[in-house]
Amino acid sequence: MNTIDPPPPARAVAGPPPPVADGAWHRVHPLTPAIRSWQALVVVLVVAVQDAGQNVLRQAAGSGLDDGGPDAAWLRTAAPVGALVLALVVGVLALSWRMTRYRVTGEALELRHGVVVRRQRRARLDRLQAVDLVQPLVARIFGLARLKLEVAGGSGSSIELSYLTDTQARQLRNHLLAAAAGLTYQTPQAPEAPERPIAEVPVPRLIASLFLDGGVLVGIVAVTVVIAAGLAVAGVAASAGLLPAALGVVTVLWRRFASAFGFTVTVSPDGLRLRHGLLEHRAQTVPPGRVQAVQLSQPLLWRGRDWWRVVVNVAGYTGRGDNQRTENELLPVGTRAEAVALLALVVPDLGIEPGEDALAVVAAGLDGDGRCPGGYLTSPRQAVWVDPIAWRRNGVRVTQEVMLVRRGRLRRRLGVVPHVRTQSCGISQGPLQRLLGLASFHLHSTRGPIDPVVPHLRERDAADLLSDQAVRARRARRTAPPERWLERPDSTSDRTGQPSAGVTPPTA
Amino acid sequence: MAATRRPAEAVGGEPFQPPDVAWSGVSARLASARRVTTCLPLALLAIAASALAVLLGVGWLWLVAVAVLAGASWAWWTIGRQVRSWRYAEREDDLLVRHGLLWRTVVVVPYGRMQYVDVYAGPVDRAFRLAKVQLHTASAHSDAYIPGLNPQEAARLRDRLASRGEARLAGL
Numbered sequence: 001m002n003t004i005d006p007p008p009p010a011r012a013v014a015g016p017p018p019p020v021a022d023g024a025w026h027r028v029h030p031l032t033p034a035i036r037s038w039q040a041l042v043v044v045l046v047v048a049v050q051d052a053g054q055n056v057l058r059q060a061a062g063s064g065l066d067d068g069g070p071d072a073a074w075l076r077t078a079a080p081v082g083a084l085v086l087a088l089v090v091g092v093l094a095l096s097w098r099m100t101r102y103r104v105t106g107e108a109l110e111l112r113h114g115v116v117v118r119r120q121r122r123a124r125l126d127r128l129q130a131v132d133l134v135q136p137l138v139a140r141i142f143g144l145a146r147l148k149l150e151v152a153g154g155s156g157s158s159i160e161l162s163y164l165t166d167t168q169a170r171q172l173r174n175h176l177l178a179a180a181a182g183l184t185y186q187t188p189q190a191p192e193a194p195e196r197p198i199a200e201v202p203v204p205r206l207i208a209s210l211f212l213d214g215g216v217l218v219g220i221v222a223v224t225v226v227i228a229a230g231l232a233v234a235g236v237a238a239s240a241g242l243l244p245a246a247l248g249v250v251t252v253l254w255r256r257f258a259s260a261f262g263f264t265v266t267v268s269p270d271g272l273r274l275r276h277g278l279l280e281h282r283a284q285t286v287p288p289g290r291v292q293a294v295q296l297s298q299p300l301l302w303r304g305r306d307w308w309r310v311v312v313n314v315a316g317y318t319g320r321g322d323n324q325r326t327e328n329e330l331l332p333v334g335t336r337a338e339a340v341a342l343l344a345l346v347v348p349d350l351g352i353e354p355g356e357d358a359l360a361v362v363a364a365g366l367d368g369d370g371r372c373p374g375g376y377l378t379s380p381r382q383a384v385w386v387d388p389i390a391w392r393r394n395g396v397r398v399t400q401e402v403m404l405v406r407r408g409r410l411r412r413r414l415g416v417v418p419h420v421r422t423q424s425c426g427i428s429q430g431p432l433q434r435l436l437g438l439a440s441f442h443l444h445s446t447r448g449p450i451d452p453v454v455p456h457l458r459e460r461d462a463a464d465l466l467s468d469q470a471v472r473a474r475r476a477r478r479t480a481p482p483e484r485w486l487e488r489p490d491s492t493s494d495r496t497g498q499p500s501a502g503v504t505p506p507t508a
Numbered sequence: 509m510a511a512t513r514r515p516a517e518a519v520g521g522e523p524f525q526p527p528d529v530a531w532s533g534v535s536a537r538l539a540s541a542r543r544v545t546t547c548l549p550l551a552l553l554a555i556a557a558s559a560l561a562v563l564l565g566v567g568w569l570w571l572v573a574v575a576v577l578a579g580a581s582w583a584w585w586t587i588g589r590q591v592r593s594w595r596y597a598e599r600e601d602d603l604l605v606r607h608g609l610l611w612r613t614v615v616v617v618p619y620g621r622m623q624y625v626d627v628y629a630g631p632v633d634r635a636f637r638l639a640k641v642q643l644h645t646a647s648a649h650s651d652a653y654i655p656g657l658n659p660q661e662a663a664r665l666r667d668r669l670a671s672r673g674e675a676r677l678a679g680l
Contacts, residue, residue: 445649
């Protein structure tokens with residue numbers, strides 16, 4: 001294990017705070033139940049205020065009428081029942097808070113919770129895939145944050161600590177990352193790793209990118225046309241029925257805007273750190289070597305400005321639920337230089353032959369096709385019958401370390417999967433492909449937005465890829481770097497945030 | 509790429525026959541099980557249709573009966589071929605599973621990537637003494653499974669996969 005000297009305190013903290021990893025059981029913040037169920041509380045409060053207001057109004061209007069009325073009788077029975085229900089709910093919430101405890105040790109994070117069914121979950125820190133700090137608006141007002149720890153174990157294997165104070169959560173995150181990296185420290189607090197900015201998304205660019213994205217644009221145009229037609233033909237009443245569709249488009253736009261607002265990417269020895277969110281702040285940390293696959297993509301209308309989106313597959317980031325597709329986004333929109341720089345950080349070694357230009361290979365993957373060099377294995381001409389638009393773009397380049405998968409003519413995509421992250425692979429062939437002597441090669445990555453498939457290769461090429469990839473992946477796994485990424489005999493213990501990039505990223 | 513090309517084995521455009529692989533098939537009882545669950549209801553339907561045709565004297569019901577019977581016999585034939593197309597092979601470091609007639613696939617799952625192995629046997633499977641072995645990796649796409657194994661063979665395969673996986677286990 002590496003030991004680092006006590007660095008100067010990362011932040012000014014009032015008084016020496018107790019160490020995080022003391023191995024004792026702690027409770028989460030007492031405001032947690034209130035913040036978790038704030039919507040319900042607001043509803044109750046609004047109803048109560050409304051009721052009281054009505055009563056006051058009624059009494060002011062005609063006093064005396066109220067006493068014998070059916071309303072009053074109803075109120076007399078409803079009020080105690082309501083109070084009882086409220087007390088019960090508060091009691092259950094308080095009990096569930098009391099039963100929620102967590103413990104941090106050098107190797108693991110443990111969480112106990114549950115009132116009726118007790119659950120205990122233990123996450124080994126060397127299996128840690130990502131750590132997120134999430135601050136919904138209400139939590140932010142109270143200075144609280146939720147800590148989400150992803151470990152590789154399929155869906156539902158993450159541990160969420162909600163809520164901790166902002167400081168606690170950050171200290172805990174620093175400790176978890178240091179422990180996961182195989183680093184020990186002398187100070188009571190884990191030092192916060194220094195960060196180096198890589199990219200940020202200006203708001204005008206974000207807005208423009210949202211409106212230029214194909215799906216959203218189609219949605220807007222379709223809804224506008226339909227509403228206009230409705231107005232012209234059947235008047236206002238008919239178009240009112242289309243309001244939900246319009247609202248849907250607006251909601252999608254708003255969600256993506258709010259989640260990608262203020263997006264910044266920095267790099268530190270802890271890995272990539274992504275910060276974003278307008279109302280709900282999110283600070284994600286993806287440690288080195290946790291990215292299973294990365295993909296650069298470009299919708300048709302971004303081509304003029306040469307903007308690219310970068311998404312990743314990370315075990316545990318399933319891309320489902322309320323943070324659909326934002327969780328896996330490394331960069332919602334960025335210039336080509338930024339996207340390539342990120343690719344170089346995530347996949348430090350493209351394993352390209354000496355003497356070959358790595359940037360040219362990546363560029364050929366981004367916007368080249370079968371007619372330009374770059375060493376890509378492409379679909380043969382007969383693929384035009386099954387893939388008339390994109391057949392020239394289909395291609396795969398295999399290097400010592402990674403597989404680059406190029407696809408898409410309208411929406412260009414370049415996926416990169418390190419051999420060491422290959423889960424399994426396969427080939428498939430449909431009846432038409434069989435007639436044409438074609439087969440598709442599938443590389444299986446962990447659950448996420450990227451599904452690397454090389455469609456319509458020559459049968460023999462696909463078969464060779466399959467047998468060779470199995471060997472390559474096996475060889476790569478044998479020489480894989482350790483899970484604890486700073487625990488390396490040759491590594492120095494400086495946390496300067498300098499990545500060892502095999503590809504020199506163009507200056508952004 | 510060209511340097512790593514193999515010699516003549518893959519000639520003939522047969523990408524689903526990697527060289528030096530000893531394939532094992534699945535039990536022929538899988539075909540019986542599938543025929544019972546698919547063809548038997550169809551045959552009963554055909555019998556019912558012809559019975560109605562006789563009782564009610566409606567001519568076109570005969571057509572229905574014939575069509576259903578034709579479907580049942582086509583299913584009978586296809587199921588046999590489909591079941592024969594299921595093959596698996598244990599290699600030194602990985603397991604190969606291939607299947608399909610019109611849409612054919614081969615999946616190569618390294619032992620070191622297996623997270624866990626499931627053995628299923630439903631009521632029909634048990635009646636025909638069959639079991640299904642399903643492999644799980646960290647990927648949702650590599651769901652390789654082998655249906656219609658002898659229960660002993662399934663247990664052997666499970667234990668063997670588990671022990672080989674342990675020996676070669678790699679991180680994600």
